[in-house]
Amino acid sequence: MGGAQARASKRFMWVCMAPVIVFLIVVSLAPTIVAIIDSLRELSLTVFTKRGAFIGLENYRELLSEDTKFFTAIWKTVIFVAVVVPFEFVFGLTIALYINHEFAGRRLLITLLMLPTMIAPVVVGMMWRYLLMPSFGLVTYYLQQMGFLAETTIFSDEVTAFAALMIIDIWEWTPFMMLIMLAGLTAMPEEPIEAAHLDGANAWQVLWHVQLSFLRPLIVFAVMFRAIEASKVFDTIYILTGGGPGNATETIAVFAFRTTFIKWDLGYGAAICLVLAFFSLVVAALFFKVSNRAQEQ
């Protein structure tokens, strides 16, 4: 390449990058700066006395040392993620292994199986609200007929409400896991499996030592991806319980939303959001490494 062409390339590179840089400054950097400033103030739209005086790091101090609801919400989120992701992974992998060969109607089948993941979480939430309605709900009715469920309301009990939200999440996201695992299995060469069979390995040994070890980078990626997404769960909880009863199902996103947009404590809310954003930067850095490795594979 000549010097003139190198200059032309450089100029064109900046033409390509300029829009995204301007865009990120407007929608991301500027709001972050505003949020940092507001997080140092007491700013509430409902409490008359809190009109924007600067209070230094008071919001952060209160959040990190006094707000037990914040830590409860983190704990609930950790439990939620730790329960749903392993189930989604095991179910997803099992289904993927089961349909990992050519057959008529495979494309349509996969589309149908993907339904829970593709439709809006709002619709998922409303759908299950209807299915789990006391006595009239389809699922409630048949569960009661089979004697599994007493005459209680699922979403008014702390334990059953949280369990129901987990089951719905597993229903919603198992297909996603299946799809990723299926992609990995399809990309896998046949020879190692055949060689293992010839060496007398049984199906379990092939699965464990050949297929799963081949899939390992992808599994790490998928589990991490889902864990990040699951930790942000909001829509279905907002629809089904709103965080209740009490704050039994209040995960971190629901907690941040309630504090900010129900109580309208914007300064405090800004502090919460920035703490969460900082956490996610750390997670993003980790994720960046893992996904680069998955891509190299």
Add this chain to the structure above:
Amino acid sequence: MKRRHNPYLWSIPLGLLLVVILIPYVWIVLASLKERSDLLTTPPRWIFDLTFENYRQILSEKNFDTYLVNSLIIGFCSTALAVTVGTLAAYAFSRFKVPAGNHIFFYILATRLGPPVAYALPMYLVFFKLGLLNLQAGVILAHATFNLVLVVWMMKSFFDDIPREIEEAAYLDGCSPFQVFRMISLPLTYPGLVTVAIFVLIFSWNELLFALILSAGEMRTLTVMIPSLVLHTGTLWGQVAAASVVQSLPVLVFTFFIQKHLVRGLTFGAVKG
């Protein structure tokens, strides 16, 4: 795999799985076609008289036609914005050495990995101060932002797939970098570009939180308005069901067409599939 099995025996668990996955949705589709008296019954009613009254009611009485149009406007505008900005950036990342490229790339990723509420409030504060809250601009910008990472990552992987020799031949023929991009590389990614656009459209169409926070009144979207049909005085489940079907059916149709790239889209281009 070549394991032999009985196709009938094999399809039984699959049938059960399909029941678990599809019945909830089928049930809501049926509910949308039921009269009020058939909706809340014990035992649940599988056979009933069909009616389209619920659809008529939400579209003509509950203004869902307006919200549907809002969702479409927001979807198409944010898609156009994210795809334009993101495709240009993806090309730069794929072909040139961008200064601090890794940092910018990482920053774009971070905007999608954090909880949306953490990004929605800062945006809210800015729009609140600028008095832009009752415009669709806020939601459009927000959706374009969180979809940017998808466009950049996916389009970069499509550009990476194009052999460099094709571009080099064009340079030798005297094309400028812009001409090479516009006339050679971009057209080669058109099928991928359409897929990306459909994904972005679906994600915007399905999104709740930003739309909930950054829009008000007549500007609200379908996803925000469906929960509003739940009332303390009793939910009109027929209308909820009809609105849900209107919202979700187009998504299912599109899913079938972009199935080939579903993995790539759902993992932001990280898994090729």
